[in-house]
Amino acid sequence: MESFLSEFVPWLLSVKLAHFLIVSAILFSLGIYGIVTRRNAILVLMGIELVLNAANINFIAFSRYGGVNLDGQAAAIFVIILAASEAAIALAIVLNIYHRFQTVNIDDVSNLKE
Amino acid sequence: MELFDVVFYxxxxxxxxxxxxxxxxxxxxYAAFSLLFTFFGVAGLYVLLNADFLAVTQILIYVGGILVLLLFGVMLTSNVINVDIKTGTIQTVPALVLVAIVAGSLSGLFYSTWKDVSAPETSVVTTTPALGKMLMTTYxxxxxxxxxxxxxxxxxATFIARRST
Structure with missing residues (x-):
């Protein structure tokens, strides 16, 4: 434990690749928590956005620390594009659900047919 | 502890x-507006990672586009007059356990695998021209x-969201 702490505290103070990865792991876990526990469809969407941002941090961190190429950043651009179109489609669906069922509680809209 | 580390934290x-x-x-x-700060913080992390174009794109698309869409969704689907804007949660305890396990194992994995990887020296000042060329050739x-x-x-989206007549 002593040796672990004497190694861990100086590691915390100089930022390296793992710091960014751990931030993205925390963000990913929070997003999963939001997706699993929220009952409002829009808050589930916010959880999905958190997960996508965590993935993007990973892409860009590996692109920076893994060498001098920009492939990770190109992948991150496509993630952002898909996140934008996903948000547009999902909100259109949520609005439609609200018009039909007068609620966006995803537990109440589990039937396939009226 | 240098300036880079302070800004990162x-x-x-x-x-x-x-x-x-x-x-x-x-x-x-509150959730929607704190998502704004999450996106800004992530954009700051992108700047620290030499991704200037992506940081600006993050702010433009996430804050200017997706967050506004989400706020529209909140406004259009919540019953603001009845102050029915609170929301419930389900299965919090199993979800907390699951998420704690996921976060702990991922962090432990990252720490044990990549704790000593430091940044290579780079002369890239701006990434926008290189990214533009990549998008037009490789990608x-x-x-x-x-x-x-x-x-x-x-x-x-417009087709789904319009009212059927």
């Missing part, structure tokens, strides 16, 4: 704390597919 703190508020706040409006096909996907998403 400032942005990481903003990101993580506001993400906590997004996930745990019982008020949808031309994904770029075109992405444009078609955006078009389809636009048409599909």
């Amino acid at each position: 400032v942005f990481a703190f903003i990101t993580v704390v506001s993400a906590f508020i997004v996930v745990f706040s019982r008020n949808i409006i 031309l096909l994904p770029f075109e597919i992405a444009s078609v996907v955006l078009l389809v998403a636009l048409i599909g």
Whole structure:
């Protein structure tokens, strides 16, 4: 434990690749928590956005620390594009659900047919 | 502890704390507005990682586009007059256990595997020209597919969201 702490505290103070990865792991876990526990469809969407941002941090961190190429950043651009179109489609669906069922509680809209 | 480390911890703190508020706040409006700070914090992390173009794109698309869309969704689907803007949660305890296991194992994995990887020296000052060239050469096909996907998403969203007459 002593040796672990004497190694861990100086590691915390100089930022390296793992710091960014751990931030993205925390963000990913929070997003999963939001997706699993929220009952409002829009808050589930916010959880999905958190997960996508965590993935993007990973892409860009590996692109920076893994060498001098920009492939990770190109992948991150496509993630952002898909996140934008996903948000547009999902909100259109949520609005439609609200018009039909007068609620966006995803537990109440589990039937396939009226 | 250099300036880089201090700035990293400032942005990481903003990101993580506001993400906590997004996930745990019982008020949808608070959650939506703290998502704004999460996106800004992530954009700051991108700047630290030499991704200037992506940081600006993050702010333009996430804050200017997706967050505004989400706020529109909140406004259009919540019963603001009855102050029915609070929201419930389900299965919090199993979810907390699961998420704690996921976060702990991922962090432990990252720490044990990549704790000593430090940044290589780079002379890249701005990434925008290089990224533009990549999108037009190496990633031309994904770029075109992405444009078609955006078009389809636009048409599909307007088609789904309009009131059927």
